[in-house]
Amino acid sequence: MNWKRGRTIGVGSSATVSLARSCVSGEVFAVKSASLSHSHSLHVEQEILSTLSCPQVVSYKGCNISTENGNVLYNLCLEYAPAGTLSDEVRRQGGSLTESTMRSYTRQILLGMEYLHANGIVHCDIKGHNILVTDEGAKLADFGCARRVNGDHYGSVTICGTPLYMAPEAARGEQQGFPADVWALGCTIIEMATGQAPWPSVTDPVSGLYCIGFSGDVPAIPSSLSKQGREFLSKCLKRDPLERWSASELLKHSFLLEEEPCWNSPTTVLDYGLWDLEQFDDMEWEISTCSDSARERIRRLSEGNVDTASLMLNWGCDGDWVTVRSNKEVDILPQDDDQDYEDEATNTNSSASSKRLGLGTCNGSFSCRDMKYWPLKASVSKCSRNVFCVNPNFDNEEFWFFLHDIV
Known part of the structure; x- marks a missing residue:
């Protein structure tokens, strides 16, 4: 692949991310680079990403080795997300996301997690900084800590990830499997809701790992969430990994059900x-x-x-519409019916319940079809001047509108 490196857009503990442009197609993508001698995590990431194809997982575009300024670099080419990470989006929105936005991102993250777990892959470092925001939605990224597992057997491997997002069993160094990703998702939802990582009182990683692994506590569930949101989060933050819901089960939770149009x-x-x-x-x-x-x-x-x-x-x-507007009472009624409907037509202060205000049908003592016009009245009320409009040519003369606050 022939490409040209652009500006740096991110720096991590073991790699640097730069913009790049293909010299052939002009396509813009991201390049994650590390010195060849310290590129083990990039090799792991490349090996996993090259086998994946999911809309909720960052796309893999290739890899190569280059020599720049006397340094030999291993380069991993990935999909570029101009909007940055989920953590960036939370900051742009003032430190918290609306619940509907959180619901959307959570559903997309879970779809990516379900795909990974179905393919025997544990991400091991799910958090806002490792989730990209694109035009297609949220996508899981940064697979440097990811590993393949054999069914429910996770093996005796080194625990890795971000301490404050680790599950209790991972903090104790016991195992880091599919349920650990679910715990990290719960911590990420807290980040979306509050703009902060879970365990805000923890000041250093060592005390944080001890608190997570041995205290028996769970992160505080934000009170700003709805009842369904709090219940959903509680399913993610069970200290016993066997009690945590799986990604597939969480996708069926009522919190993530499609909302009806409002x-x-x-x-x-x-x-x-x-x-x-x-x-x-x-x-x-x-x-x-x-x-x-x-x-x-x-x-x-x-x-x-x-x-x-x-x-x-x-x-x-x-010309076929008759509009009445006035600052004082105006009565448009047949002479012989004026008295019968005077009280009902002038009752504008109870517009919410009156049969004559809003949409309705005639319930009077005579047939509405005997009248050319519906009884109309315009007057000053508590809300403002009111306007009644009627179309005498309307097919159904019993159908009428009440409009207010126009002037």
Whole structure:
């Protein structure tokens, strides 16, 4: 692979990460480099990554050996993530992520973990700094501590990773298997929620390992999480590795279930969010004979970028609509029915429960179809001046709208 090294974007304990560009295709990628004599962890990472193909695992692009400034370097070429790591994202968001964002990242991390564990690989160092944020979502990276295991037999290998993210059994030097990754995920969720590593009171790695391995305590679960979030985290932070849920089990937890789309009811037809929803693009809209339709004028009015003069001139094209607006009571009723409906039509202070306000049907003593117009009333109420609009040509004359706070 013929490539040119760019600026340094990261420095670790055993390797340096730089930008690189292919001299053939122009593709930008990341190169992780270490001196050839100290490149064991890069060889381990290369051996594992070269066999993996998962959307939630950083992509492997090749390796080579180069001589630069008299130094012989081993180079591992990887996918480049311009947004950086999950820890960077937490800092950009002010030190904590929203629960919906945490849920999304947690699901993606678990999908990567499930894939690794199904292939007999333990990551051994899951934390915010080792998770990349890309346009496709979160991806597991930095496999320098990763190892292959044979089923549930983890062997007598050296324990490695970040002390504050280690599981109790790993801190005691006993084993570091699939459940240890699940514990580290729980610690990473705490990092997403608080902007801090777990065990914030621990001041040095030695005391931290002792506290994690032998105290019997677990990291504090953030109170800001929902009940489901706290329950999910408790499944990750069981001190007994046999009691911890697996990655596959956690993916079925209710905390990670897909959320139903939330439709917030608009306060008025001028709510900008209502007219900005993409779902409206597939709806059938009535074709207006006016080149400047009412829908478009309402959208422009909600955006606040139309002058009053043009607005007033254009509203006239909808001649089939009757609009009543006033600072004092105006009654539009047939003469012989005025008295029967006076009390009900003027009750604007109880708009939330009145049969005449909002959407509804006529429950009066006579048929609504006997009237050309629905009983209308405009008056001053506690909220503001109110506007009632009715279309006499509407197919269903019992269907009407109440609009408020327009002026």
